[in-house]
Amino acid sequence: MTERSGALEIRGLSARYGPVTALDAVDIHANPGRITAVLGANGAGKTTLLRTISGLVRGSDGSVLLGGRDLTGAPAETIARAGIAHVPEGRGVITELTVEENLRLGALLGTARRGSAGRGRLDEVYDMFPALGDRRRREAHSLSGGERQMLVIGRALLSEPEVLLLDEPSLGLAPRVVAQLFALIRDLVDSEGLTVLLVEQNARSALSIADTGFVLNLGRVVAAAGAAELAADDDLRHAYLGF
Structure with a gap:
C-alpha cells in the first residue's frame, strides 16, 4: 500500500436531525500514523460524526479539513476521492x-x-x-x-485513502476475531502512516490500540486525552465508557 500523510481536522462541527442536535461544536484532530478513538454510549453522536465527515450527513456548522484542504459541505463522492474512506457499521x-x-x-x-x-x-x-x-x-x-x-x-x-473512518468494526464479532482485527489495524497504521478515526462502543479494546481518544456524550466532547490516560481514569470509565 502507499504511504499516507493526511491529518484530519474537525473544527466546531455541528449537525442536527430536525430539532435534535446530534453534534454540538465538536473539535477533533486525528494525526497521520495514529489511531484516534471516538468513544461513548449509544446516542452520543459517534456514528453521526463519521457520517458528517464523509458527507452522508450535512453539518449545520463547523468545518472538515484533510491535510489543510477544506472539504466542508462537499458531496460524499468528492470526499471519497479526496482520500477519506468510510467503513460504516453493519459490514456493507x-x-x-x-x-x-x-x-x-x-x-x-x-x-x-x-x-x-x-x-x-x-x-x-x-x-x-x-x-x-x-x-x-x-x-x-x-x-x-x-x-x-x-x-x-x-x-x-x-x-x-489518507484517512480510514471505522464505525463499530467489532460489532457482533467473537472476541478472538476482534483481537485479530484490531491488531491488524494497529499494524496498518504503524507500517503505512494511515490516519484512522475509530468509533467504538468496545472502549477497552479500542483504547488498547489507540494513541489518543475523545469521549462524546450527547453530541459534545466531554474528554480528550491519550488513550492510556483515558483508560486509567476510573471516574471517566465508569461514567461514559462502561468498564
Whole structure:
C-alpha cells in the first residue's frame, strides 16, 4: 500500500436531525500514523460524526479539513476521492458479487486517485486477510461476519485513502476475531502512516490500540486525552465508557 500523510481536522462541527442536535461544536484532530478513538454510549453522536465527515450527513456548522484542504459541505463522492474512506457499521458488502469483485470496486477508486491500484494491491489485501484469498471466487453472502468485516476494510484500503473512518468494526464479532482485527489495524497504521478515526462502543479494546481518544456524550466532547490516560481514569470509565 502507499504511504499516507493526511491529518484530519474537525473544527466546531455541528449537525442536527430536525430539532435534535446530534453534534454540538465538536473539535477533533486525528494525526497521520495514529489511531484516534471516538468513544461513548449509544446516542452520543459517534456514528453521526463519521457520517458528517464523509458527507452522508450535512453539518449545520463547523468545518472538515484533510491535510489543510477544506472539504466542508462537499458531496460524499468528492470526499471519497479526496482520500477519506468510510467503513460504516453493519459490514456493507454487495452480497451477490464475489469477494474479488467487491475488492475491485475499491481498487477502481484507488486507480482513479493514485493510478496505482491493481493486481499487486489485491494481493496485498489477500496477504493481510488470508481468509479472503481462500474465498476470492465465492459470493460475499457466504462469508461469516468476521470475513465480511475484513472484506469491507480491504475494499476501503484498496481505495488508497489518507484517512480510514471505522464505525463499530467489532460489532457482533467473537472476541478472538476482534483481537485479530484490531491488531491488524494497529499494524496498518504503524507500517503505512494511515490516519484512522475509530468509533467504538468496545472502549477497552479500542483504547488498547489507540494513541489518543475523545469521549462524546450527547453530541459534545466531554474528554480528550491519550488513550492510556483515558483508560486509567476510573471516574471517566465508569461514567461514559462502561468498564
